[in-house]
Amino acid sequence: MTSLALMKWRVARFFKRKRLVTTKRMLVNEILLIQVISAAFIGALAVAGLYWGGQWVLQDNYSRWALQWTDELNELGSPLYLADDSEALYRLESFVNRYPEIRRVSFFDKDGAALFSVDSDDASGVVKDLPAGKLQNAIAVVGKDKPYLMESGVLDPQRFEILAPVWVESIPGDGLFAFDPNSAQSQAKTALVGFVLINLDFVLFHERLLDNIRGAIGVLVLLLVAFGVYGRYALHKALASISNLQEPIKQLAEGNLDVKFEPAEHHEISEIVEALANTASALSERDAKLLELANHDSLTGLYNRRRFVEELKKEILSVMRHGHGSALLFIDLDQFKYVNDACGHPAGDRLIRKVADELRRSVRRDDVVARFGGDEFVILVRRADMASARSTAQSILSNMRRMGHIEEGQVFHVHCSIGITMLSTGNLHYDDLINQADIACREAKSAGRNRMHFYEQSKDAEQNKSADVGWMNRLRKAIDSDGFELRFQPINNIETGETTHHEVLIRLRGDDGRLIAPDAFLPSAARFGLMTEIDFWMIRSAAMAYAEHSAPDRVLKLSINLSANAFENDDLTDFVEKTFKANNVLPTDIILEITESLAVRRPVHVEQQIAVLRQLGCQFALDDFGTGYSSFSYLQKLKFDYIKIDGSFVQDLLNNPVDQKMIRLIAEIGKEAGMRTIAEYVQNARSLERLGELGVDMAQGYFVGRPTKVPKYRTTPISLSARRRRKYYSGH
Secondary structure (H helix, E strand, O other): OOHHHHHHHHHHHHHHHHHHHHHOOOHHHHHHHHHHHHHHHHHHHHHHHHHHHHHHHHHHHHHHHHHHHHHOHHHHOHHHOOOOOHHHHHHHHHHHHHOOOEEEEEEEEOOOOEEEEEEOOOOOOOOOOOOHHHHHHHHHOOOOOOOOEEEEOOOOOOEEEEEEEEEEEEOOOOOOOOOOOOOHHHOOEEEEEEEEEEEEEOHHHHHHHHHHHHHHHHHHHHHHHHHHHHHHHHHHHHOHHHHHHHHHHHHHHOOOOOOOOOOOOOHHHHHHHHHHHHHHHHHHHHHHHHHHHHHEOOOOOOEOHHHHHHHHHHHHHHHHHHOOOEEEEEEEEOOHHHHHHHHOHHHHHHHHHHHHHHHHHHOOOOOEEEEEEOOEEEEEEOOOOHHHHHHHHHHHHHHHHHOOEEEOOEEEOOOEEEEEEEEEOOEOOHHHHHHHHHHHHHHHHHOOOOOEEEOOOOHHHHHHHHHHHHHHHHHHHHHHOOOEEEEEEEEEEOOOOOEEEEEEEEEEEOOOOOEEOHHHHHHHHHHOOOHHHHHHHHHHHHHHHHHHHOEOOEOOOEEEEOOHHHHOOOOHHHHHHHHHHHOOOOHHHEEEEEEHHHHHHOOHHHHHHHHHHHHHOOEEEEEEEOOOOOOOOOOOOOOOOEEEEOHHHOOOHHHOHHHHHHHHHHHHHHHHOOOEEEEOOOOOHHHHHHHHHOOOOEEOOOOOOOOEOOOOOOOOOOOHHHHHHHHHHHHO
8 A cells, every 4th residue: 555545535434433423422412312302392282282272262262252242232222122122221321331352232123124223332333234144144043042143253363253133032921820831822932133333353362362471481491490400400410420430430441451430329320330330340350361371371470482582572672772781591490391291290290390490590580591392491691601601501501400300209400401592783683592592402312411501603513504404305316216225234143143123214315326324314304203204114115124034934024123103103013003904914023112212201191102113913022222311120121122222332342340330230130021132332352252141132233234135144153151141041
């Protein structure tokens, strides 16, 4: 993304966020608006109800007044039928003055002709005759329950007219004693005299009503304003607890878990505040735990690899800025797997924690100690030169030598190897520094363990690194293209001199046709994880050689040396069984050699695989005995058929009494345990004879026979004393 596009994207994002912010409504304002609108709506309904109710009341009053005035129409109409009408006119004027709503009272004869009228002060105009239609309607209401006509003006609904007929009734037969109300002669006769028209004007009344309604509306508006002001205050006060949560929740969303929440007065809000506070506290505790797990090793509490790399990067920046030196120490425990596998993983964990505590005590407070994984540790010694780095490493080695660890009644002394590289202005890439310290640690191990070694950048180191890569490519090619060859070295019985079986050895074909010994390429194969494939190649090729070179008249027994990697593969037993069946190999003719370190560790899955292979008929030999842990206590617990004494005890056998005693002790323990002993690197007849005298059963070496392309049976010359011993044992 270009800078211009990035700027446009940021501007668009800003306005989008701004638009989102501005379109959000305030809760208080919205609640207040809803309440005000609701109150205004209710008030409007009340005003409308008041108005329409007033109108209805007026109409009802008009009707009631009309009925009342109708009752007085007879008196109002008296001028039409009384002879002395002066009193009637006086009463009429009094009636008009009594009701200000009456503007005029007009009289008409029975034909509708206007006679005269009585007006109020504000009335004026000439009275006209009644229209024919209205006259007929008025005549029709004579004698009715509602003996009048009432109508309002279309343009002026506050003005009304009441038109009532005036009539007289008489009874022809009025004898006091002979009067019968049900007879036809006794029925009243009606005679129309004229009409009375009352003009009513309720404008003033109506205006007063409107004034009252306006006053009510004004009072309602004032009440609404007061309600809005008070409602806003009350809502702000009631929702203050929620408003107070806005900023803390915003900070909480931004990752600030130290936010403080104000206590709330209301129960519901208080519950929410308490829940948020508990959430923040729980998140803070969780983040602290996650940070602890992200930065520290769960077993030892030391910094882990990730956090150590961060500290190393910071120290690199400090070295760049200030120009001082620092040191990186890579520490690998020696023989830790023995403790871990012999006593179990919990014991190994306890030892790792003890080592971590010892490393903390061995360095300064400002130095950084981290567990890199397994039994590997790293230490960053700040502001140190080579002398102080050497002193720190010496202190660690000394403290580790003095440290003893007790497990299951046994005391273990676990030493360590230390690789050191210096941080300087010309060496400041953290990956390179860690790799250099690791290489120096391996150099310390190669030099004999329990020591330290400074990394030295040299052409030889680069050449060795390139050589390792070259070996990996060559081995990969050899595995894929069957580039290995087998050699067979005889193992002879010392008493009889006859060959009992052959050890299968591996060789790598070089580009020039020469064969390369395993010591040259197997270390690289182990480093690059190719040993399992080589072990399986050995098993398959040995089985094919067995099928090719075995004969009915001579038993061919082969001893195959396998690495620990082969037993760590779950497919080993199935592969052996299928391979042997495919090549008609008798498992009883196969001896599998394993190293002493694997025998001592004996993980559960390794024991299970050994048990399955024993059920097939395979025998087992313990290789290189005496060079590893040199413990005779566990030898009695292990079920092996052969013990191969390491050649380091045989090479100087004739001149070293200690080696002789060691070999005799191994031979005696082997016989007690039902195991046969084999001595390696037998180079001459005197050594062979001495081994026989020490009780060793078999011998292997150049004197017995060199490795050959096909298995060869070569009888070893035996001494006179050996012949005598053989004759003695055969006689008994």
